[in-house]
Amino acid sequence: MPAPGQRVRVRDDWPETRGPCHIRTPHYLRGREGTVLRHLGDFPNPEDLAFARPAARLPLYHVLFDRTVLWPEGRAGDEVLAEVFGHWLEEA
Amino acid sequence: MTMSATADEKLLRALTALLGQKGIVTPDEIAERVALTDAASPGQGARMVARAWVDPAYRALMLADGTRAAETLGIPMRGAPPLGVLENTAGLHHLVVCTLCSCYPRAVLGYPPFWFKSAAYRARAVRDPRGLLAEFGTVLPDHVRVRVVDSTADYRWMVLPLRPPETAGWDEARLAGLVREGDMIGVTQVAC
């Protein structure tokens, strides 16, 4: 379980190419590195809830990204903060 | 003058009638949720903000556990997603968006406004926050970092805005009267 301050990378995975799915990890974060701010709690996996399947509770993290790693333009120092489930994160 | 019902309005009437006949959902149950939802408004979030400005212990509670802080002021939170509160400071400004749909802290701010749900807002907030803010009349100095909060999952987020310095000595009710919906999403700043 990543601790606050730990660097993580959002998995560069595209379930959209493999059939019907419901993903709460925005496309613009995939493959990008950020820093865990905190563990927000554990919540049922929305990827299963959306299909009325049994959903395991998974850890949800608040992850902070530098704005400039996401798109080419933009002001250094600005940031994007998003909730990302643990199964989408790997060690950076 | 009556307008002819559109297909969707007819579908809604048919669907609710059918669900009623089958004993699945009654019109009263829907009416009760509509009444409860109508009762939520930005005034509730504004009361929380004003209390946080005058009461440091409440401010600490609000930042640690937004849901409990709302309940402390009698705002019904049962069944609502957990509420997180993001504090603006002299050097950090938060802007809340939901790029994937329209997640909004409805329990404390009411129905999401039209602009929050628009494709333009959802697309631009993460990529061009300063341009978007300028459209709302909000220009931040260069030394203020913009932190865009994409509401992607189970939490709902509201902003605790900066208290205007001109309000020293104001009481809580008067302070609450200053705080608007956009201030608690971060598109605007509280002004006197």
Next chain:
Amino acid sequence: MLPEDRPRALHDIGGVGRFLCERVDPSPHALTEFDREVDGLRQVLAMKRLMTVDELRRGIEALPEDEYFGLSYYRKWLRSITATLLRKGVISEDELRAALAEEG
């Protein structure tokens, strides 16, 4: 390559170029009775565990592009709710057809 050039889904529009020059319309839009009732219906269905908010979203995300960007917010909700209840067998096509016929 920009993020949007990856195989993203239609609704996943954070930062997507085609919207960057669109102004945001900040004017208030009052909800209609239709909007409120769809919203209330969804809440009751969720409370009764007949459909989750995630199923609602999945149904909206599955709409064709012209409907996703063209229909009003709550019209999209109603279509997703109806499709979900039909798929899960909470209501049947025949029952819905009969109910629609009664509405004339």
